[in-house]
Structure formats: C-alpha cells, structure tokens
Amino acid sequence: VTALDELDTPSVIVDLDVLERNISRMADRARAAGVRLRPHAKTHKVPELGRLQLAAGATGISLAKTGEAEVFAEAGFDDIFLAYPIVGAGKGRRLLALSDRLRLAVGVDSIEGAASLGSVFHAARRRIDVLLKVDCGYHRVGVAPERAVETARRLTDLPGIALRGIFTHAGHAYLAASPADIAAIAKQEGEILAATADLLRSEGLPVGEVSVGSTPTARVAMSVAGVTECRPGNYVYHDGSQVSLGTCEIEDCAMTVIATVVSVPAADRAVLDCGSKTLSSDPLRPRPGGHGGILGRTSRIESLSEEHGVVRVEPGETFRVGERVRVLPNHACVVSNLHDRIILARGDRVEGDWTVAARGRVR
Amino acid sequence: VTALDELDTPSVIVDLDVLERNISRMADRARAAGVRLRPHAKTHKVPELGRLQLAAGATGISLAKTGEAEVFAEAGFDDIFLAYPIVGAGKGRRLLALSDRLRLAVGVDSIEGAASLGSVFHAARRRIDVLLKVDCGYHRVGVAPERAVETARRLTDLPGIALRGIFTHAGHAYLAASPADIAAIAKQEGEILAATADLLRSEGLPVGEVSVGSTPTARVAMSVAGVTECRPGNYVYHDGSQVSLGTCEIEDCAMTVIATVVSVPAADRAVLDCGSKTLSSDPLRPRPGGHGGILGRTSRIESLSEEHGVVRVEPGETFRVGERVRVLPNHACVVSNLHDRIILARGDRVEGDWTVAARGRVR
Numbered sequence: 001v002t003a004l005d006e007l008d009t010p011s012v013i014v015d016l017d018v019l020e021r022n023i024s025r026m027a028d029r030a031r032a033a034g035v036r037l038r039p040h041a042k043t044h045k046v047p048e049l050g051r052l053q054l055a056a057g058a059t060g061i062s063l064a065k066t067g068e069a070e071v072f073a074e075a076g077f078d079d080i081f082l083a084y085p086i087v088g089a090g091k092g093r094r095l096l097a098l099s100d101r102l103r104l105a106v107g108v109d110s111i112e113g114a115a116s117l118g119s120v121f122h123a124a125r126r127r128i129d130v131l132l133k134v135d136c137g138y139h140r141v142g143v144a145p146e147r148a149v150e151t152a153r154r155l156t157d158l159p160g161i162a163l164r165g166i167f168t169h170a171g172h173a174y175l176a177a178s179p180a181d182i183a184a185i186a187k188q189e190g191e192i193l194a195a196t197a198d199l200l201r202s203e204g205l206p207v208g209e210v211s212v213g214s215t216p217t218a219r220v221a222m223s224v225a226g227v228t229e230c231r232p233g234n235y236v237y238h239d240g241s242q243v244s245l246g247t248c249e250i251e252d253c254a255m256t257v258i259a260t261v262v263s264v265p266a267a268d269r270a271v272l273d274c275g276s277k278t279l280s281s282d283p284l285r286p287r288p289g290g291h292g293g294i295l296g297r298t299s300r301i302e303s304l305s306e307e308h309g310v311v312r313v314e315p316g317e318t319f320r321v322g323e324r325v326r327v328l329p330n331h332a333c334v335v336s337n338l339h340d341r342i343i344l345a346r347g348d349r350v351e352g353d354w355t356v357a358a359r360g361r362v363r
Numbered sequence: 364v365t366a367l368d369e370l371d372t373p374s375v376i377v378d379l380d381v382l383e384r385n386i387s388r389m390a391d392r393a394r395a396a397g398v399r400l401r402p403h404a405k406t407h408k409v410p411e412l413g414r415l416q417l418a419a420g421a422t423g424i425s426l427a428k429t430g431e432a433e434v435f436a437e438a439g440f441d442d443i444f445l446a447y448p449i450v451g452a453g454k455g456r457r458l459l460a461l462s463d464r465l466r467l468a469v470g471v472d473s474i475e476g477a478a479s480l481g482s483v484f485h486a487a488r489r490r491i492d493v494l495l496k497v498d499c500g501y502h503r504v505g506v507a508p509e510r511a512v513e514t515a516r517r518l519t520d521l522p523g524i525a526l527r528g529i530f531t532h533a534g535h536a537y538l539a540a541s542p543a544d545i546a547a548i549a550k551q552e553g554e555i556l557a558a559t560a561d562l563l564r565s566e567g568l569p570v571g572e573v574s575v576g577s578t579p580t581a582r583v584a585m586s587v588a589g590v591t592e593c594r595p596g597n598y599v600y601h602d603g604s605q606v607s608l609g610t611c612e613i614e615d616c617a618m619t620v621i622a623t624v625v626s627v628p629a630a631d632r633a634v635l636d637c638g639s640k641t642l643s644s645d646p647l648r649p650r651p652g653g654h655g656g657i658l659g660r661t662s663r664i665e666s667l668s669e670e671h672g673v674v675r676v677e678p679g680e681t682f683r684v685g686e687r688v689r690v691l692p693n694h695a696c697v698v699s700n701l702h703d704r705i706i707l708a709r710g711d712r713v714e715g716d717w718t719v720a721a722r723g724r725v726r
Contacts, residue, residue, distance in 0.1 A: 008726045064670045087625045112684040141626040262450045263504040307427045321475040
C-alpha cells in the first residue's frame with residue numbers, strides 16, 4: 001500500500017509533516033523559555049516517536065504506568081519520569097528492576113504511597129527519586145500547596161526515598177471557556193509551583209525539578225520564572241479538543257482516522273465504520289460537541305456505538321455509501337491506546353507504520 | 364499467581380461461575396423459545412469463551428468486523444454472521460477468502476453496499492449470504508420496514524448476493540426508562556421483524572432467518588412468533604448498565620476490575636488506578652451515573668481521566684492509599700476491547716487467563 005486511498009478502513013493516520021512540525025515547535029518553545037522538555041509519551045506510546053522528541057531536544061520522557069516504562073526502557077530510553085502516584089510493593093519491585101537501567105523518577109502525593117515504594121528500594125540499599133505532586137487547582141491528585149512543606153519533609157525522612165522536586169498538572173485548562181482563561185490557569189500553574197518550590201527551599205528541603213505540564217498550558221506555564229521542566233503530551237498529534245480550546249488550528253492536527261460511509265439510512269443521517277472502539281467515547285473539550293469532526297464538512301459525528309459513528313448530515317451536504325472521509329478525533333491520546341498500529345503518511349502518500357508498543361500497558 | 368489479592372492492578376477479572384451461569388441461562392431461554400442462539404462475540408472477542416457458548420447450544424456466533432471474523436475463523440469457528448453493514452471490495456475479497464472455510468453471512472442495508480460485496484463474489488462465481496437490516500426504531504442503521512420489500516427485491520436481483528433473511532437491533536432499549544419500557548421495545552422489535560418477514564414472503568421473497576438481538580430485549584423479543592434467531596452479546600459478562608436497566612442483578616456481573624487506591628487527596632475524594640484506558644469513558648445507561656460502581660460501597664467513580672478514576676467518597680465511607688477495590692464497569696464490551704488479556708477466577712481464586720484475541724480488530 002502506497003496511497004491512503006488503498007488503505008482498509010478505519011485506519012489511524014499520522015501525518016509526518018505535521019508531527020515533525022509539532023515536535024520541533026514545542027522543542028523550540030522550551031529552548032526559548034530555558035526549560036527542559038520532558039514530553040508525556042502516554043499520548044503516542046510509540047518508542048520511534050519518542051526518539052524524534054529526544055532528537056529535537058527533549059531531555060527525557062514522562063509516562064503514567066510502570067508497564068509503559070518497561071516498554072520504553074526496553075526500547076532504550078534511559079531517562080523516564082512516571083508522572084503518576086505509583087503505589088504498592090509489587091510496582092516497587094518492578095521499578096527497582098528498571099532503575100538499574102535508567103534514570104528513573106516517580107510521582108508521589110502521599111506518605112503511604114511513597115513508603116510502599118521506599119521500603120522496596122531501602123531493602124535493596126537503594127533510593128528512588130520522587131517528585132511530589134502539588135495540586136494547582138485541578139483537584140484530581142496532589143497535595144494542596146499549603147501542605148507541601150509538611151509532606152515533603154516527611155518524604156525526605158522516609159527510607160528509600162530521595163526527593164528530586166515537585167510537579168503539577170493543570171488539567172482544568174481542558175474545561176476553560178476561552179484561551180484567555182487557559183492563559184490565566186497556565187500562569188497560576190507556573191506561579192503556584194514556583195512559589196511552592198521557593199517555600200520548600202526556604203525550609204531547607206531539596207527541590208531540583210519544578211515541573212509543569214499540559215499541551216494547552218505549556219507555552220505560558222513554562223515561561224514562569226522558577227519553572228525548570230515542562231511535560232506536554234498531546235501536542236505531537238493535537239486533536240479536535242485542542243482546536244476547540246484554541247491551542248492549535250486544524251492543520252496542526254497530525255492524527256486523523258480514515259473511515260468509510262457504510263450506511264445512509266436517512267437524508268440527515270450517515271453512518272461511518274468508526275465507533276467508540278476506534279475513536280473512544282471521550283467527549284469534545286471544553287464543551288461537548290459530538291464525537292468527531294469530518295474534514296472538509298460541517299457535519300459531525302453526533303453519536304457513537306461500538307463500531308458505528310452516526311453523522312448528523314447538515315443541510316446541503318451529502319454522504320454516499322462507500323465514500324471515504326477523514327475524521328478528526330476528539331482526543332488523540334485515547335485513540336492511540338485503541339490501536340495496535342498507526343499508519344504514517346505525508347499528504348496522501350503512505351510512508352510506513354509504527355507499532356503502538358506501549359498500548360494497553362495499564363499496570 | 365493463584366489468588367486475586369496477588370494480582371497487579373488494574374486487572375480485568377471474569378468470574379467463571381457467573382460466566383457459566385449467564386451462558387447457560389441464555390441458552391436455556393433460547394431453547395425454551397424455540398429459536399437459534401447466535402451470541403454477539405464482540406462483547407468478549409475471546410474464542411475460548413465463544414466455544415463455551417457453542418457447547419451450551421449456540422448455533423454460531425455474530426461479530427461486527429471482518430477482522431474479528433478472521434480471528435474466530437482461524438480459531439475454528441465455522442458459522443459466523445457479521446451483523447454489520449459491511450461495505451467495499453477490499454472487505455469483499457477478505458470475506459471471499461473466509462467463505463471457503465465457514466458458513467458466512469453479512470448484514471446489508473443498502474444496494475450500493477451489497478453491490479460492492481456481490482461484485483467480488485460474482486467475479487469468483489460465488490454468492491455471499493446477506494441479511495437485510497431492518498430498523499425497528501433505533502434509527503441507527505437499517506431500512507425502514509416499509510422499504511424492506513423494495514430493498515429486498517433489488518438485493519435478490521444483485522449478482523453475487525443471496526438473501527438469507529432479515530435482522531434488527533433494538534439499541535434504543537439501552538435508553539429505556541424502565542423494564543416495562545424495555546419489554547415494550549422488545550415486543551415491538553420482534554413483531555416488526557416478524558411482520559416484515561411475512562410481508563417479504565407474501566411478495567415471494569426468501570426469508571429464512573428472522574433475527575433479533577440485544578441483551579436487554581432478548582427474553583421478550585425471542586418469544587415473538589416468527590422470530591427464528593437471537594443475537595445477545597453482553598449477557599456473558601453483564602455490567603453496570605445492565606444492572607441499571609434492570610436486565611440483571613449485580614451478582615450476575617461476571618466482569619469486574621480490581622483497582623488500587625493511589626491517592627486520597629481530600630476527605631471526599633479518592634483516586635483509583637483505573638481510568639478511561641482501563642474502563643473506557645462510556646456512560647452508564649440508561650441515565651448517566653458516573654463511571655463505575657465499587658462493590659460493597661455506595662461511593663462511585665465520578666470522573667475519569669486516562670489513568671485516574673476519581674471517586675466521590677460518600678459520607679461515612681473511607682478509602683486508604685494502597686487499598687484494593689473491585690469496580691463494576693459501565694460497559695463490559697468496550698472494556699474487553701482495551702485489554703490484551705483477562706484474568707479468570709472463581710471467587711478469590713485465579714484459574715488462568717484468556718487472550719482477547721480479536722481485540723482491536725476494527726477493520
């Protein structure tokens with residue numbers, strides 16, 4: 001297969017021209033801001049893509065799960081941060097095995113969680129680097145800034161634990177009403193974390209890394225004085241939600257899905273062969289707005305079942321059975337996780353494919 | 364690993380006692396109703412599980428995608444119906460290759476779609492069996508009952524096409540407000556399809572199979588006179604939505620997810636290590652109600668991100684970091700599709716695992 005027209009559907013396509021531009025733009029931004037870039041590879045889960053990020057200047061990668069780290073370590077990545085509160089002796093033992101081969105750190109936000117890892121490392125006369133997660137307003141995980149000193153102090157007292165720094169994630173930016181609101185959230189993300197770092201240092205606690213991250217907030221947050229590292233993930237692909245948030249334009253979206261119209265049961269309804277098992281059922285952010293845009297059309301996927309994408313056909317547009325369309329997913333990170341391989345293209349030419357090697361590594 | 368306690372999390376568990384009971388109950392119902400049972404294996408995508416269904420009396424299986432049929436054919440299944448409007452010469456060639464090895468039929472709801480398959484089979488001097496999809500009120504795919512005669516007549520005129528019967532799916536039952544409403548929808552599902560079959564026959568059109576299907580509607584729809592086959596899928600596992608719909612009780616749910624509490628950042632919030640990459644973001648049916656129940660608790664997963672299940676902790680309940688819980692997913696069929704393997708258990712004892720062999724076969 002050398003042309004997109006010949007691919008069976010549904011197929012997930014990544015345009016390499018757009019991907020490369022996204023990678024170099026974010027690397028340039030981090031360089032200009034004077035911060036380290038540690039992209040979150042949960043978006044793509046593809047070692048080959050991670051290597052492009054490193055080649056563009058990233059100093060390491062972020063991941064969420066121990067199993068993802070095992071895949072990337074096996075592929076030769078030697079600097080990994082698990083930006084997630086990893087908990088439990090079982091995971092601790094796997095991390096201990098990994099830590100021989102790479103510079104490793106993990107997120108923590110509780111003494112109990114950190115102790116479950118520290119005890120494993122301590123028994124091996126080792127220490128694991130941790131970054132304390134600070135809640136900058138998302139209210140998912142992380143300690144409130146006012147509790148950071150106490151928690152950090154107790155962390156440094158734990159056997160087997162070495163405090164490398166602090167990190168945060170402003171996930172609430174994905175619900176922001178406007179780009180101005182996102183910028184305000186991003187500024188706060190950077191400022192809260194930098195102020196927390198100052199406070200910890202004034203108490204004699206070691207804070208090497210001050211790490212922020214998310215694609216919508218990266219540009220502003222990484223520019224705040226005191227921030228040392230940024231961890232955006234989605235920017236490699238972008239998606240419909242990033243367009244809606246104003247983070248990028250449609251032409252900055254590297255990932256699309258080629259689908260076939262399999263049914264046109266009514267004038268206002270067409271059905272594509274991509275459902276929630278291809279696109280996921282993640283909603284459009286910041287406001288719900290269907291389950292996928294269709295390039296070149298105003299009609300959108302209005303609802304999904306497992307293998308059906310039901311398009312509400314706007315007046316004046318037509319869909320024919322057998323016709324192929326390109327769908328812009330709402331959320332690229334979860335689409336990656338549904339597919340074993342992605343197809344690489346430049347324009348309409350197929351350039352190869354990549355295995356999504358860390359797909360499904362939820363443990 | 365011989366006990367569930369020793370499993371790393373998150374892990375998808377299928378209790379074999381419950382699974383076997385679900386399989387035999389549905390088989391008994393079909394036998395009592397005098398219809399063939401052709402379970403939709405998209406729910407589990409596991410050949411070993413499909414063989415249990417056949418052993419209990421199923422006459423064949425249903426699937427949605429050509430790639431799924433290829434996996435099950437390779438595993439020895441010899442009677443497969445693709446209950447989906449398959450479209451395109453590329454898929455037609457793959458179906459032609461399969462049809463040498465098994466009794467195969469596919470769904471159609473358009474002349475264009477059927478012609479794209481028929482031309483491939485006709486060129487090989489073969490015919491492919493098709494079932495015409497009839498819309499019984501779900502308004503997703505399928506022809507309106509009043510258009511069935513005209514479409515069926517044109518189908519029988521197409522080269523390479525053999526009309527085996529008609530089928531429908533009452534997906535709107537998943538939005539029904541009460542068990543009584545589901546029963547009414549199910550009755551209509553059976554009656555509309557049986558009446559359509561009578562009409563086609565009165566016009567001299569061949570209708571061998573009259574096939575209904577869905578777990579909530581199966582019991583009532585399969586009992587309607589004239590129905591010959593039933594295609595429920597979800598019943599092997601059941602899930603939170605089936606409980607909410609009144610289709611089953613919690614103890615009839617064979618699939619659960621073992622998760623670990625990784626963070627308790629506030630008194631009313633706990634975070635599990637299962638997010639949308641483990642549970643999917645499919646909503647609870649028939650009404651939204653969080654993203655997963657927790658066995659033995661009233662607290663539910665209120666929101667998901669990719670690897671976080673955020674629990675709203677109800678007053679009086681507590682969650683501790685490191686504690687393990689059992690989550691009842693909203694929708695088992697999409698959970699299956701996220702995981703390469705599922706763990707088999709009886710009670711707390713691990714009995715082995717199955718590969719989800721047809722996972723991700725969306726093409």
